[in-house]
Amino acid sequence: MAIHIVDRRLNPGSKSLENRQRFLRRAKALVQGAVKKSSQERDIKDVLEGGEVSVPIDGMDEPRFRREGGTRDMVLPGNKKFIEGDMLPRPNQSGGKGRGAGEGDSEDTFRFVLSRDEFVDLFLDDLELPDLAKRKLAEVECEGIRRAGYSTSGSPANISISRTVSRALARRVALRRPRPEELAALEAELEDCSEARRVEVLAEIEALKAKIKRIPFIDPIDIRYRRFETVPKPVAQAVMFCLMDVSGSMTEHMKDLAKRFYMLLYVFLKRRYRHVEIVFIRHTDRAEEVDEQTFFYGPASGGTLVSSALQAMHDIVRTRFRPEDWNIYAAQASDGDNSYADGEVASRLLTDKILPVSQFFAYLEVGQENGLSYEMPNSALWTLYEGLRANGAPLSMRKVNERSEIFPVFHDLFQRRSQQERNAS
């Protein structure tokens, strides 16, 4: 009888992936709740790491007819001292079933591990991009082509000469095609040799020539064509401007709040666009484009002129990010200080230059830890932006004091909502 031994190790794994996705879809509401809950307990940095969540088993159970109670008969191994007719005291309610109850607990909530992607998907699932003019562009992709090795068929224009020649050479060597030197040597020998040898040499020359004829210099099987394949080419690219006031009044805590918000925004945009660029602009009374490290941690001091940052952003947009090709997002963080004289300039820059080309402009006013924002009088910048908003400028603004508020605020800004709500807000 023949025994078949099959190596299945290389078969595509994760046959269960489809089932797993179905399970997640079904448990979506539950898992989403669990994801939110577990993300509150984490740092923003690890928030997107995936990991274990526990979901109440209720609603995901598979009911069966089951019985309980009644008189029970058991046959057990390991009798040591009992004899027939003994009455054993009943263990405390939990005693005999202690282990059972323990298992029951772990069954109540059902723990399992989500991959990073699954986690982020669920985490950002009910958020969407602000629905603005370029939304269509944001999702359209066009085809590009790229090199993808060689093929045996193709159009003559695509023949790869170097590849073809090297294959031909390999074939000639492998089949021992006589080299011209051999022929030349024989022909030289033919010039001056004995009659008997002559016949031999002639025959040899004939044989060589025949062989050369049989084994062509380039055979159709040598020919290779450059192969191209089409790939979806992302038109969708976004640039995210991080504007931040770094004047002396901004504390570490405030910067931290801003940083967290930027991180969330980055992750969110990253899910939606193939390519996301970040531009960091920090400003005091002068604005400059800096790298991330300097942005968050570099020391700076000076007064506060918001318009300088807006001007810098405008310049960068004009030189590097054509609004037709880029989705422009901007998030500004500040403690709200601004010199009053600057208000006029800033609002003109915003309404005329920046808002028309941006998908989204958010202003995040960061406050002191434990600060009670609503008791404070509105800051200069807040008042300014609120005025613009009242005139219909598409600005989003929120105040944040605590780390824990960051995600709700972010969530609130990007929440999927109906058209009316959107118009209202």
Add this chain to the structure above:
Amino acid sequence: MTATDQLLFQGADWDFRTLQKICDTCEQVACDELGLDVYPNQIEVITAEQMLDAYSSVGMPLFYKHWSFGKHFAFQEASYRKGLMGLAYEIVINSSPCISYLMEENTATMQTLVIAHAAFGHNHFFKNNYLFKQWTDADGILDYLEFAKRYVAHCEDRHGRQAVEHTLDAAHALMSHGIDRYPGKKSLDLRAEEKRAGRRRAHEEAAFNDLWRTVPGGKVKSSAILDVERRRQMLGLPQENLLYFLEKTAPRLRPWQRELLRIVRHIAQYFYPQSQTKVMNEGTATYVHYRIMSRLHQQGRLTDGNFLEFLQSHTNVVFQPEFDDPRYSGFNPYALGFAMMQDIERIVTDPDAEDREWFPDIAGKGDAMAVLRDIWANYRDESFISQFMSPRLMRHFRLFHLHDDPEERAGILVDAIHNERGYRRLRRELARQYDVGFIDPNIEVVDVDLAGDRRLMLRHTVVKGAQLTETDTKRVLQHLADLWSYDVSLVESDASGTVLKEYVAHPRSAAAAA
């Protein structure tokens, strides 16, 4: 020939040539010396991840898609990653060819053990045991699963994933009550099943004529004239196979829903023999691997070291903790089965006076394998234990029987122990623990109110006061009502007919419309 020539392998490493050699050698011992009769073997080497995959689709190589398998997978994966759970060394499938999955991590000794265990032990049992012969179609199962998978996918395309999921959820809830417990007139032929479904679909499509919908139907015979007895007989009542009953009589199910119920029912039926023969099946496989491994060692084909490695895993497998051990969680079917097989071998070859008295038919017969092969073919756990559990083995396990009556204030009664007075009672009780008739609650369809609101009436016959758990029962009945699409009632009554509890479920409108 030197000793190293005879060795199958040395150390822990193996390659495919080694596997082939192991298989051939095992086959020699199994078929020539033990006289086993097996399906052709197919051995597949898989990774841990693939093993997890296989776990979550009840061990089958292919299965239709359903979220519950994903749930099991997520759960098992989590406990595997945490190290709470080891994976099995193998999975074996009752099919022809008999497919055994081996984990790639196993050492050469483990592969030998597993091949002997699964590819010869289980395989022989699958091919010869009467329950498997009667209830399963090893030749057809893989094709049938392939068909089921395609059919479910096809239904999802045609009728929507939601609707299919609803039906499968409901069918799964009733799976344990979708089994024929008594052999029918004809044996199962899964290949014909598949063709039947295809024909039905083709016929439906060919015969579809929209005109017929508008033709006024003939006068319906008044159901009042059908007296209760006749009606019950026509509906085949009482019926304990709930899925079968629904498939055949539920008034508003679509044809594809009936087919889905049928698929779930067939799969439940396929696994039915396995649940009745756990002890025997594992006992057989363990006994076979023990015999084969010992023989290989004796022939000098295994080194002493490898044999010790084998003995260690073997001992772990057949370890039976005592009742007060924290590791105790019921009888270990490997331990019980293996002990009984060995005991039978002893009774056949070297009986003492007690054995002659208890087992006059087999004591001292001499040919242990012939006796065992006969037992493997013709018994299931319950009958096997009730006939072949010897007093000596009961003493060895020091069995005792507890009778726990909640009414009894004083405590739990020790009803029988391993002594002259207790042997028979112990054996009867232990056998009963393996009787599927007692394991699953006895629920039957008793009647349908055809004259009234078409309510489906079920009865649970309560045995020894064990009633159904309420939450689960309500959920299952909800599923049942959705399939039936009218009200469903369940009455729990004890043997004397006293009603203990009553449930009623109403169909959800969404499901009824689907």
